[in-house]
Amino acid sequence: MSTLHAGYFTDGLDADPELAAAIRGEEARQRDGIELIASENIVSRLVLEAQGSVLTNKTVEGLPHARYYGGAEFADVIEALAVERATRLFGCRFANVQPHSGSNANGGVFLGLLRLGDAILSMNTAAGGHISHGHPATLTGRDYRILTYGVDRESERIDLDEVRAVALDHEAKLIVAGGSAYPRAIDFAGLRAIADEVGALLMVDMAHFAGLVATGLYPHPFPHAHVVTSTTYKSLRGARGGLVLWNDEALSDRINYGIFPGVQGSVMMHAVAGKAACFGEALRPEFRLYNEAVLANARAMAATLAAAGVRIVAGGTDCGLMLVDLTDLGVTGDIAAKALEAAGLAVNKNLIPFDPRPPEAPSGLRLSSNAGTARGFGVGEFETVAGWIARIVKAPSDSAGIASIRGEVEALCARFPIYS
Missing domain, CATH: 3.90.1150.10 (Aspartate Aminotransferase, domain 1)
Structure with missing residues (x-):
């Protein structure tokens, strides 16, 4: 007697009318309304199909060609493709495409590169920073000593003098640039000079302008940043998830271990497939x-x-x-x-x-x-x-x-x- 219920491999969304109604309602909302939320975008049919593929069924842990689980031949191909495309897109040597989110990418970098209690200097959320950079309600805010900088009251732009003063006074170990609501270009060279002066690392979270960086329309974080993080679903128009980029091979093990097993377990391979798809699209002239x-x-x-x-x-x-x-x-x-x-x-x-x-x-x-x-x-x-x-x-x-x-x-x- 079969243990499968009827239609297990054949029934689609209509087999669950309540769920189908909600999903179709959301589709209608997106179709008939205008999305102006900066944390959202509209992916291609290619990305939708990659994310909705049989990769949903596959569990892997570890990096490509060094997995803890078997049956990873094609998972390795897909993740390696995503890594190669990401490094080519942003002109860097190394990438980790496994983070489930931008917050996971940030948390993994912090865990890999810092000691608990180290000082992180990031933009205040009230000035446009992101909560994953040290908000008191997050694990980052609990596990590290969080310092903040803001913007000049008149220009409403980052005040580098304030950044330098706080970094020097409190011996910051990591300076974070980028946020969720800062609309102007960031002086990465100026921030790197401050980081070098105080002996800190510079991390750039480019979640809201990664697409512009990839196409040369916004200042590039490299070579100024030691490490760059991003989401892949905002300006990159891709699968929901995160990304970490860097150039110094000496940081590789620390960053990779910070992601896994540091802040997350198995790789969401369907999301990695969606990332590979969107990176491929971003390498085209149309992007x-x-x-x-x-x-x-x-x-x-x-x-x-x-x-x-x-x-x-x-x-x-x-x-x-x-x-x-x-x-x-x-x-x-x-x-x-x-x-x-x-x-x-x-x-x-x-x-x-x-x-x-x-x-x-x-x-x-x-x-x-x-x-x-x-x-x-x-x-x-x-x-x-x-x-x-x-x-x-x-x-x-x-x-x-x-x-x-x-x-x-x-x-x-x-x-x-x-x-x-």
């Missing part, structure tokens, strides 16, 4: 055209918002994301985000530098051009989107106006279909 459009679109959106009287933090953007300051409009980020979502515009509330308000009801919004550009929007479309945003944040309780914009959003999305 530079995409990133050129990301920059042009972000700048057009920022300029249109500013012209409508909505203040842009730091006066603009050098990447695909920007911060909007709602203070003068008398509305908080949580209220504005809900109103925008009702219109089919997905954004996230966000702290702004020196924000007097709490994270739950901050003074700002974070916006991105990544996903809209992936579905084909150009400058004209983003100027239109910015106009809708300005109207809504100025009148977030105008339900009739929001409903009208919702119809316009759906009409625009219908012109740029996804997964048709």
Whole structure:
């Protein structure tokens, strides 16, 4: 008697109606709405199929050709391909493509390169840093001595004098650059000079601008950084997961062991296959055209918002994301985000530098051009989107106006279909 239930190898999503309804609801939300959240993008059909492949069934531990489990012939080929493509894409010698997330990539680097209790100097979350760089609520914040730097109050850009002073005063062992809501280019050479002066390592988390780095449209972390981390699903338009890059072979064992067995176990091979796919796409000439459009679109959106009287933090953007300051409009980020979502515009509330308000009801919004550009929007479309945003944040309780914009959003999305 067979132990398999009927349809085990043949039934698809319709075999689970509740799950199917939720997944199709999400597909409709993405199809009919505009994604402006900087932590999201829209992957290709190739990446979807690679991630949804039979690699889901395979468990491996260790590095390619040095696994703890057997049956890894093709897993080795796929992971080695992802590593080779990543190093070629970013012009470095070594890569670890196994991290399940950007936070895991960061945690693995910290564990591999530092001792517990060492001082890490990273950007304050209120100034645009990421929680995985030492927020008190995380393991990193518990296990290391966290120092922070911010931005200049007038320019809202990184204050290198502050970075140097804190690093010297507290003997930082690692300086972290990059974050989740910093819209301007970062002076990696200046940070490396400070790191060298204090005897620290420099780590760059390029999760929000990796695609621009890969295409030469943003300052390159190498050769200044000792190690670079990233996610693979934001500006790289790839599988959800993380990535670590470096050039010094002396760091290899420490970084690799920091990832496994340091912070995670088995490799998610289906995700690694998705990473290999997106790295391959990023090596094509079309990927530079995409990133050129990301920059042009972000700048057009920022300029249109500013012209409508909505203040842009730091006066603009050098990447695909920007911060909007709602203070003068008398509305908080949580209220504005809900109103925008009702219109089919997905954004996230966000702290702004020196924000007097709490994270739950901050003074700002974070916006991105990544996903809209992936579905084909150009400058004209983003100027239109910015106009809708300005109207809504100025009148977030105008339900009739929001409903009208919702119809316009759906009409625009219908012109740029996804997964048709």
